[in-house]
Amino acid sequence: MVTVNFKLMDIGTIRVDIHKPETMAKVLQLCCTKPNVDFATIMAVRNSTIVKIDDLVEDGDVIDIFPAISGG
Numbered sequence: 001m002v003t004v005n006f007k008l009m010d011i012g013t014i015r016v017d018i019h020k021p022e023t024m025a026k027v028l029q030l031c032c033t034k035p036n037v038d039f040a041t042i043m044a045v046r047n048s049t050i051v052k053i054d055d056l057v058e059d060g061d062v063i064d065i066f067p068a069i070s071g072g
Helices: 024-031
Strands: 002-006 012-016 042-046 049-051 062-067
Touching: 002 024, 012 024, 024 042
Parallel strands: 002 062
Antiparallel strands: 002 012, 042 049, 042 062
């Protein structure tokens, strides 16, 4: 099971069952089956490191998702 914590959003925590390493894209796709989830612009972080869309996520990982913030 992967725990996905949506920070600074009203979504909360979603737990996704995976049985083998999956890409972050696949984990996000599985999260999309939950209501009110939009992944247009996000940043994923695992162990203080940014997770790219093609990086593998493993059972037991905890991923924090933040909305992308830009400006200047």
